[in-house]
Amino acid sequence: MTSPNFTSPKSLKTLCKSLRIKDENTFIAAGCTDLLIHLNQQRLYDYKIIDITHLTELKKIQEQNHTVTIGACVTMTELENSPIIARYFPALKDAAYHLGSKQIRNLATLGGNIANASQSADTLPVLFAYEAELEILDSSGRIRLSKVMDTIEGLGKNTLKKDEVILKIYLKKSAALSAFSKIGARSSVTISKLNACIKLDLTESSTILSASIYLGAVGAKPIQAQLIEKALTGRMLEGLRVDSLSPCIKDQIENAIPTRASKHYKKQAALGVMEDALGKIAALYLGASSEKEGTL
Numbered sequence: 219m220t221s222p223n224f225t226s227p228k229s230l231k232t233l234c235k236s237l238r239i240k241d242e243n244t245f246i247a248a249g250c251t252d253l254l255i256h257l258n259q260q261r262l263y264d265y266k267i268i269d270i271t272h273l274t275e276l277k278k279i280q281e282q283n284h285t286v287t288i289g290a291c292v293t294m295t296e297l298e299n300s301p302i303i304a305r306y307f308p309a310l311k312d313a314a315y316h317l318g319s320k321q322i323r324n325l326a327t328l329g330g331n332i333a334n335a336s337q338s339a340d341t342l343p344v345l346f347a348y349e350a351e352l353e354i355l356d357s358s359g360r361i362r363l364s365k366v367m368d369t370i371e372g373l374g375k376n377t378l379k380k381d382e383v384i385l386k387i388y389l390k391k392s393a394a395l396s397a398f399s400k401i402g403a404r405s406s407v408t409i410s411k412l413n414a415c416i417k418l419d420l421t422e423s424s425t426i427l428s429a430s431i432y433l434g435a436v437g438a439k440p441i442q443a444q445l446i447e448k449a450l451t452g453r454m455l456e457g458l459r460v461d462s463l464s465p466c467i468k469d470q471i472e473n474a475i476p477t478r479a480s481k482h483y484k485k486q487a488a489l490g491v492m493e494d495a496l497g498k499i500a501a502l503y504l505g506a507s508s509e510k511e512g513t514l
């Protein structure tokens with residue numbers, strides 16, 4: 219066994235240099251929560267590492283006029299604790315909070331969760347619902363933008379080229395209310411068997427103007443739940459009962475995984491996940507309304 223080579227660039231220029239000599243046996247490393255498992259499972263011992271965690275621009279959450287920019291190496295703990303994320307993207311805060319254990323969240327990065335492209339990745343339904351974009355750098359220093367939903371192929375695959383790295387994630391600021399919910403096998407370190415993001419644009423009287431809903435772990439990558447979106451649009455959030463959506467939630471799962479044995483379980487799970495997420499949005503709506511009344 220030869221000892222693995224290790225580079226830890228501190229500037230984009232040196233990162234490009236490392237990317238230029240990156241081969242099939244060289245891995246970009248952020249929190250390493252997925253990478254170490256991959257290296258162990260594949261019994262890879264002779265590999266090289268490009269550690270991207272020392273690039274300060276990849277570790278910031280920044281608010282601009284219309285956008286929030288999240289560095290690829292921002293951890294789940296940092297997302298969970300950020301007032302900017304809580305204010306504009308409540309579902310992302312929620313997804314980060316529910317990912318793995320505290321120890322995992324301290325290491326796991328947003329860029330890693332995206333690049334790893336697992337079918338049960340918790341941040342993906344949220345990033346799809348918000349139509350998040352990635353800033354991607356290649357070895358020549360060229361930067362390109364790509365939507366997260368176009369970059370993810372699922373089941374561990376993405377469209378990044380061998381010499382590319384995710385630098386930043388862009389999210390458009392939004393007044394929509396959103397929530398994330400998941401169901402999995404264990405309570406503390408839970409890989410999702412089903413997860414969902416619901417994002418709703420509401421009027422002051424709680425009528426749903428538009429809905430963006432993505433379900434994860436029912437396909438290679440999150441699916442847009444168009445049947446549920448349609449069923450919700452025009453309804454009042456206040457007093458909404460999930461039972462009234464039950465047929466279309468079950469149809470949505472049937473359409474996504476018609477031949478999978480797990481579809482019966484996932485239909486029930488989807489009802490619970492939808493009820494939980496809608497309940498969280500109702501709580502946010504009530505909080506926002508009482509805040510407005512308090513300022514009058």
Ligand SMILES: Cc1cc2nc3c(=O)[nH]c(=O)nc-3n(C[C@H](O)[C@H](O)[C@H](O)COP(=O)(O)OP(=O)(O)OC[C@H]3O[C@@H](n4cnc5c(N)ncnc54)[C@H](O)[C@@H]3O)c2cc1C
Binds near residue numbers: 253332
């Ligand atoms: C016990 C345990 C529990 C977990 N629970 C959950 C869970 O509940 N929900 C969930 O979604 N995930 C879970 N995960 C998976 C994991 O923690 C996340 O996917 C994490 O966000 C990956 O980030 P990382 O920084 O650790 O990535 P790394 O492991 O460093 O990298 C993962 C992959 O992405 C590549 N990569 C990393 N950063 C970049 C970048 N900027 N540009 C290009 N490629 C990059 C790496 O080369 C590697 O292939 C769990 C993992 C463990 C070990």
